[in-house]
Amino acid sequence: MKFKVADLSLAPQGRLKLEWAESRMPVLMRLRERFAREQPLRGARIAGCLHVTKETGVLVRTLRAAGAEVSWSGCNPLSTQDDVAACLADEGTSIYAWRGLSVEEFYWCIDRTLDFQPTLTLDDGADLIFSVHNRHPELARGIRGGTEETTTGVHRLRAMGKAGKLLYPVIAVNDAETKWDFDNVFGTGQSSIDGIIRSTAILLAGKVFVVAGFGHCGRGTALRARGMGSLVVVTEVDPIQALKARLEGFDVLPMDEAAKIGDVFITATGMKDVLCERHFRVMKDGAVICNTGHYDCEIRIPDLEALAESHREIRPNNEEYRMKDGRRIYLLARGRLVNLAGAEGHPSEVMDMSFANQLLALVRLHREGDKLSKDVHDLPREQDQELAALKLETLGIRIDTLTPEQIAYRSDYAAGT
Ligand code: 9W1
Numbered sequence: 011m012k013f014k015v016a017d018l019s020l021a022p023q024g025r026l027k028l029e030w031a032e033s034r035m036p037v038l039m040r041l042r043e044r045f046a047r048e049q050p051l052r053g054a055r056i057a058g059c060l061h062v063t064k065e066t067g068v069l070v071r072t073l074r075a076a077g078a079e080v081s082w083s084g085c086n087p088l089s090t091q092d093d094v095a096a097c098l099a100d101e102g103t104s105i106y107a108w109r110g111l112s113v114e115e116f117y118w119c120i121d122r123t124l125d126f127q128p129t130l131t132l133d134d135g136a137d138l139i140f141s142v143h144n145r146h147p148e149l150a151r152g153i154r155g156g157t158e159e160t161t162t163g164v165h166r167l168r169a170m171g172k173a174g175k176l177l178y179p180v181i182a183v184n185d186a187e188t189k190w191d192f193d194n195v196f197g198t199g200q201s202s203i204d205g206i207i208r209s210t211a212i213l214l215a216g217k218v219f220v221v222a223g224f225g226h227c228g229r230g231t232a233l234r235a236r237g238m239g240s241l242v243v244v245t246e247v248d249p250i251q252a253l254k255a256r257l258e259g260f261d262v263l264p265m266d267e268a269a270k271i272g273d274v275f276i277t278a279t280g281m282k283d284v285l286c287e288r289h290f291r292v293m294k295d296g297a298v299i300c301n302t303g304h305y306d307c308e309i310r311i312p313d314l315e316a317l318a319e320s321h322r323e324i325r326p327n328n329e330e331y332r333m334k335d336g337r338r339i340y341l342l343a344r345g346r347l348v349n350l351a352g353a354e355g356h357p358s359e360v361m362d363m364s365f366a367n368q369l370l371a372l373v374r375l376h377r378e379g380d381k382l383s384k385d386v387h388d389l390p391r392e393q394d395q396e397l398a399a400l401k402l403e404t405l406g407i408r409i410d411t412l413t414p415e416q417i418a419y420r421s422d423y424a425a426g427t
Contacts, residue, residue: 013099016092016108024097028071031064034358036404037366037397038072045076050373052077057128059120059138060159061089062107065361070098072369081123085134087111089350117141124149130372131156136163143177150177154379157181157371159364164386171385179382181371186389188363188397191226197356198349199230202276202302203238205352209327209342210298215239220272222265223279224255227302231276232260243268265289275299276348277308287313293339300342302349309345327352366397
C-alpha cells in the first residue's frame with residue numbers, strides 16, 4: 011500500500027480543485043514548465059508534512075514534474091481536503107492524509123512518509139523534522155536538508171540549531187519577504203474578511219470594525235475592512251504600532267472604549283484575554299466577535315458563557331449568545347481562526363509565492379545541501395527579488411531599471427552634495 015486517504019472516489023472532484031488553483035498560481039506553473047525540462051530534483055526523495063490543500067497539490071505536482079519522488083502527510087488534523095488527497099494518491103503520490111485523524115494516526119502517517127528514506131524534508135510546523143530527530147535519527151545521514159514553512163517552526167528550529175542539535179541544514183522559507191509579508195498581510199487580510207462574510211453574510215459598509223493588534227495580520231485585516239467601507243478602529247499595546255495605525259488613517263482607541271461602539275471585532279494579537287467579561291458587558295446588541303490570531307485564547311469564551319443565559323448555533327460557524335439583559339453577541343468559529351474555520355485559508359495567488367520559495371529552497375538543498383552547516387539558513391535575497399519579478403511578469407506589470415550611472419551614484423559616498 012502506497013497511500014491511505016479517506017475515499018479514493020473523491021479524486022475527480024479534487025482534480026477540479028487543483029486545476030482551478032493551477033490557473034491562479036502562475037509562478038509555480040512557470041517554474042514547473044522550466045523544471046520539467048531541467049529536472050533539478052532528479053534523484054531527490056522528498057517527504058512533506060504540510061496542509062493537504064489545492065495549493066499544496068499544485069506544489070506536489072510541481073516537485074514531481076521537477077524529477078522528485080514525493081511522499082506526503084498533512085500537518086494539521088483538520089486542514090486536509092480529502093478530495094485533494096484522493097487526487098494526489100490517484101496520480102501516484104505516496105500520500106497519507108485524511109481529515110480528522112487522531113494523534114496516533116498523525117504520527118503513523120508521518121512515519122509512512124519516511125519509509126522511502128527521504129533525501130529532503132519539507133515542514134509546516136516542524137513535526138516531520140522532529141520525528142526524524144527524535145524517533146528516526148538514523149535517517150538523518152541520508153538527508154541533505156529540510157525546509158520550514160512557518161514562523162513557529164522556524165523559531166523552534168533556530169533554537170535547536172543554536173543548541174547544536176540539528177542533524178542537517180534547514181532553510182527558513184518563512185523568512186523570505188515574498189512569503190511572510192504577503193501571507194500575513196494579503197492572505198490573512200482577505201481570508202479573515204471572507205470568513206466573517208461567509209459566517210454572517212452581513213454588510214460591512216458603514217460598520218464600526220474593531221481590529222485588535224496592528225501587526226501584519228491586523229494591518230491586512232484593517233486595510234481590507236476599510237476597503238469594504240467599514241469605519242476601522244485599531245487597538246494596540248505597542249506605541250509604535252499604534253502610531254503607525256493612526257498615521258495610516260485608522261482610529262486608535264483602548265479596547266474598553268472600542269467595545270462600546272464596535273459592530274464587528276476581530277483579534278489578531280497573539281495574546282490571551284483580549285476580549286473578556288468587561289468588554290462583553292458593554293458591547294452593543296448584535297456585536298460580532300471573532301479571532302484571526304494563532305491561538306483560540308484571544309477571546310475569553312468562558313466569560314461569554316458565564317454572562318449568557320442561553321446560546322445556540324444560528325448559522326454554520328456562528329453562535330448566538332443571549333445576555334441576561336437581552337443583548338445578543340455572535341461568536342464566529344468558536345474563537346478559532348476565522349480565516350481557516352470559516353473560509354479557505356490564504357488564496358492561491360498568495361500561496362503561489364510561498365510555495366515557489368519552497369520549491370527553490372528544495373532545489374538549492376538538493377544541489378548543495380552537503381555544503382551548508384547544520385543550522386537554520388535564510389534564502390538568498392536575490393531569490394526573493396527573482397520571485398517578485400516573476401510574479402510581476404505573470405501579472406503583466408513592468409517596472410524600471412537603474413542605469414549604470416544611477417547604480418554608481420547609489421554607492422558613491424563622495425557625491426554627497
Ligand atoms: N496552507 N495551503 C484550513 C492553515 C491551519 C487550513 C490551516 C494553506 C493553503 C495559514 C496555512 C479549512 C487551508 C488551510 C484551508 C483550510 C494554516 C493552520 C493556508 C493559511 C496556514 C493552523 N495554519 N494557510 N492554502 N488550515 O492557507 O497550505 O480550510
